[in-house]
Amino acid sequence: MIFERFVDPGLSQHSFVVGCQGIGEIAVIDPQRDVDVYLxxxxxxxYRIRYVMDxxxxxxxxxGxxxxxxxxxxxxxxxxxxAGEHFQVQFPHDDIHDGDRIEIGNVRIKVRHTPGHTPEHLMFVVYDGARSETDPVALVTGDFxxxxxxxxxxxxxxxxxxxxARKMFRSVREKLADLPDGVEVHPGHGAGSACGAGMSGRPVSTLGYERRTNPYLDPALSEEAFVERLLHGLPEIPDFYPRNKGxxxxxxxDVIPLPGMVPLDPLDVARRVRADEITVIDLRDPLAFGGGHVPGALGIGIRGPFAxxxxxxxPDDKPVILVDDTGDPELIEEAVRGMVRTGRDYIDGYLHGGMAAWAEAGLPLATLRQVDAYQARESVQRGDAKLVDVRTPAEYAEDRHDGAIHRSVSETREGVPGVRMEDPVAVICGTGYRSTVAASILKRLGHQRVTNVVGGMAAWNAAGSEAAGLWPDAA
Known part of the structure; x- marks a missing residue:
């Protein structure tokens, strides 16, 4: 039997290859957009790819x-x-339904309809006939x-x-009941995805372990208690989700060959920046971005949840230009793959030579002031700056500075209520990654006095401890 997991760490998304070694045929389940990885x-x-399934x-x-x-x-x-649902696939395909079976040599995939996350959702029960005709070896559970x-x-x-949510309750009670404890559970996502709350970082489990430890599989839960638990504490829905549904x-x-793998002259990029024709995304780390970047660029580091x-x-209305330190095609390709996976295909190219070439051409640089947590605390406590916390509501509720303004990263696209363009603001998150994204958004909107708090809330809390007294001149 062939069983392989492919992981996109940027979206915490899993796709799978299932097949039979004996005949060299496979099915690909939930393929990511850039399908050359499976080819x-x-x-x-x-191997021959015989079936493709979502x-x-x-x-x-x-x-893909x-x-x-x-x-x-x-x-x-x-x-x-x-059929009859709000979202219906509009392109040619073969319909599969609850109870259908797909045979690949000794491997059998049985289809189960598991509505709840979406009305049409399917789970695939995988059997390795070379070992057992009756006991499944794996469940490919998607977002169920x-x-x-x-x-x-x-x-x-x-x-x-x-x-x-009520359909999910019935799916849990009815579609898992006859399956053995030992069957492996292979979900479509791991921790970091917004498709559910409280996911473990482990990519695989067993159904027996989930029955004992997954809070939503508690058999004592009534339907109403289940519904309330399932709807509680869900993360913010990224606004590219509805777009991807469409x-x-x-x-x-098609996105193979990949778009955007075109080096662009710095002077041409500068002209398009001045004309407000493009969106520049800077892939470097927060400190490099802060030290100098293309004016109006968004700071979304590739070494984080970039996709x-x-x-x-x-923004949807302008093509994207990608920027790194030197114009490394491999790093640019990594970024392009991340973007097309979220439906962002409008990528014109990348800055040839990167920021090094931009600086050598004598083109203007914008900066984002970086402050350590000790300086930030002193400034906020003196009333010299307003603290904008861009973490999730759950993070903010658990640990926050009482005077902070809470605004999620995505909400900063509409500004910060009560904060004028000329007001000094210090932006903070958990580590400094999300705050760089949010601070770059605010600067793009025209906020003039924005700083990023290096190290995030962990550093903020440490700066308020007795240890901060070791550095009395730090402010």
Whole structure:
């Protein structure tokens, strides 16, 4: 039996290859947008991609299923339970339904309809016939069952969420009941995804362990108690989720070969920046970004949850230019892959030579002031600056400075209520990554006196301890 997991760490998204070694045929489940990774895998191992399948119409990423099937001649098999629903797949495919079976040599995949996260959601029960015809070896659960959690039911809006939560309750009670404790659980996401709350960082579990430890699988929960628990504490919905729903319904366009792999002259980029024709995304770390960047650039470091934030805060109305230190094509390609996975295809190219070339050309630089937590505390306590906390509501509720203004990163695109363009603000998050994203957004909006708190709330709290007394002149 062939069973492989492919992980996109930027979105905490998992896709799978399932197949039979004996006949060299495979199915690809929930493929990411840049499908060359599966084409390369199949070629390198001598496999034929026979089936391409999605567990559901995804929101968090643009699916590569249609393009992969087109490029390989594989059968594209998608849920037939979308009939009559708000989101229905509009491009040619084969419908599959609850109880259907897909045979690949000795491997059998049985389809189970598991509505709750979405109405059409499917789970795939995988059997290795060479070992057992009756006991499944794995569950590919998509966004139904996660390690430690379940898929959120609110992505279709307020009116639908309670009905979907009740459907999730029935899916949990009915579609898992006859499965053995020892079967492996392989979810579509791990910790870091916004498709559910409280996911574990572990990529795999067993159904027996989930039955004992997953709070949503508690058999003592009534339906109403289950619904309330499932709807409590859900993370903010990224606004690229609805866009991706539409993309995956209509059929994503091909992105292989990748867009944006075009080096652009610094002077041409500067002209387009002055004309406000483009959005520049700076891929460097927060300190490098703060030291000098293209005016108006968004600081979204590649060494972080880049794909999520690039998908979330990048404006839709202008093409994107990517910038790093030197114009490294490998790093640019990594960023392009992250962006197309969230449906951000409008990438014109990258700054040839990076920021080094920009500086050598004598082009203007903008800066983002960086302050240590001790300085930030002193400034806020004196009333010289307003503290803007851009962490999640749960983080803010657990540990915060009482005078802070809470505003999520995505909300900073509309500014900060009560803060004028000329007001000094210090932006803080958990570590300094998200605050750099938010601070760059505020600077792009025209805020003139923005600083980033290096080290985030951990450093802020440490600066307020007795240890800060070791550095009485730090302010």
């Amino acid at each position: 390369d895998y199949a070629r390198d191992n001598g 567990t559901h119409i995804h929101a968090d990423f643009a699916s 299923a249609r393009e992969l099937a087109d490029k390989t001649g594989a059968r594209l098999m998608l849920s037939g339970h979308d 069952l996660f390690v430690g959690s379940l898929g959120r039911p609110d992505l279709l809006g307020e009116e639908a969420k309670r009905d979907l 993309i995956n319904t209509e059929g994503p366009r 999520n934030w690039a998908g979330w805060v990048t």
